[in-house]
Amino acid sequence: MSTRVSANELHAFCMTALRTAGVSEAHSQITADVLVMTDTWGVFTHGTKLLRDYVKRVRGGGLRTDVEPQVVASGPAWSLVDGGSCLGHVTSVFAMQDAIERAKKSGIAYVGVKNSCHFGAAGYYAWLAAKAGLIGIAMANDIPSVAAAGSRRSVTGSNPIAYAVPNGNGDPILLDMAISTVAGGKVYAAYQRGEPIPDHWLLDSEGRPTTDSSLYPANGALTPMGDYKGYGIALLIESLSGLLTGASITWQVGSWIGSDPAKPTDHGAAFLAIDVNTIMPSDQFARRVNHLVDEIHQAPTADGVERLLLPGEREWNHRRKAMAGGIDLPSDVVAKLVGLADDLKLKAKWLGV
């Protein structure tokens, strides 16, 4: 069961919802851009499905509509940004744009962020860099939801990280991942669909494997990808997003869904940009990327596999179809949007409300 909607129509609905909640035209535009792009990639756990909860926090006052993110400290190749608790998407776009500008002059730049909130799909910000010809890396911390080897409860956030590498005129290589075996959104989506989960995704409150999706997040911890590796990468992300930025870390971070919507969550984030053209002529780099892409596409495949995909290739193909024929929103996303329309007394024919 899915509902088809054009990207434009979905974007207009997001704009109306955000504007109705009191978000400025400019911030609404940025947020809608991020969420709809994410849905066109088919990453429905991190797209417009989340808008209802963002809007709750906007209306509660924990997400502010009267501030702009600001650079509070900087050098040529780095800056620290205070998001002022406006929408995390707005702060993240601001921060990655700052990283891109600085990297174009310095070759590389680091931008750390405090006073942010949940920023949706990390891949969007990495893609912003690749669109401008740079290699982009985006990451954020979050309230703990992931176990470490030997722990009884969550120790680190699922701490998303994404990167994008420009590929000439082709689709950027784009990976967006949580450091957990699977993203919490996938467990939550299974719970909403009333489905059990594979037994290596989640641990119960005693640290034992479980298939009960309802335990997440209150009574279950996601497993870290590759055991000590995912845990270790989580702490690198915490270091760059939280420790070095002055943002809250681990249990100090507010739950963007579960905590008092009147209070800021103070998520941290980090954005890295490396300007390809400063280091190697862009066309030479593009040829080298193309060579690698061709090699992977031509690699021998296992029985039943047509060809290997680059990271992001499935998402770019999904987006082309979505832009041509509309986005097929899964029922759990539609239910959230119907709820949002109800909260704000909005009408939307395509949603049936």
Add this chain to the structure above:
Amino acid sequence: MSTRVSANELHAFCMTALRTAGVSEAHSQITADVLVMTDTWGVFTHGTKLLRDYVKRVRGGGLRTDVEPQVVASGPAWSLVDGGSCLGHVTSVFAMQDAIERAKKSGIAYVGVKNSCHFGAAGYYAWLAAKAGLIGIAMANDIPSVAAAGSRRSVTGSNPIAYAVPNGNGDPILLDMAISTVAGGKVYAAYQRGEPIPDHWLLDSEGRPTTDSSLYPANGALTPMGDYKGYGIALLIESLSGLLTGASITWQVGSWIGSDPAKPTDHGAAFLAIDVNTIMPSDQFARRVNHLVDEIHQAPTADGVERLLLPGEREWNHRRKAMAGGIDLPSDVVAKLVGLADDLKLKAKWLGV
């Protein structure tokens, strides 16, 4: 079965071997430092065990003894280093030192490397940065040994990546990992011990799981950590270490063990350093790291687990014991060192030769 030797004695043996093979005093010193430090961490797959094969390549001429690594292009926050096919450890220390110096001025720096070779444990170079008060990240590409989802053979290198975060006067947080489920060295060590391996480490030449450690590397591909995640991270490392540096990529890289020892391997590598003190006062950062470390040490543990460890904590504890009481070299390492002594007609009482 292990053989105990002091770090000093092991270092002296490495120096003698390298000097005998024609390596300069300075290059021998750096290489011995890296290899012995790695053994003191208990990371025996990447320490002095590898010296015999490095020396073969030195004597073959593929690793050159008459060159120094050089910066061939640079800006304030980045450089490209040509290793000139000298020992990979020498080039890597040079490159990370360059990254550290640039980051102290710019906040962050990227140093890309070409014409390098196998560099041993990536963690050593990340640690160099942490020792100087910076966050360090080190990575390298390698000839493919790891499958991607749906592939029939290896597609990417096991592409090591390590990071280190300074922790005031305490041990740095230190993670060193391959993007495969386990490092190839572990499969090879199992083969040398005549042991089978768990069935999720390796795929056979048809892409099927296998426990036969003898298939690696010629007829088996390591599995990527976390499936598409490990594969995706491998391509980020390839991008920063290979594509952007001008080094060889994937199948162009020479096997540092298996290829003609007269030829360079042209591995690529990348080193990132972020100067904490430029961005946040070091003591403030140290307090924040300490807070995180304490929180993890005090976290509730599963039954039978005394306390959670930070990445690197096991290695730092191993090193303290090794420095106090000697290094217990496993028999596969000892066998390699005996072979090396035989190759070079060296005497070493502690080795029994």
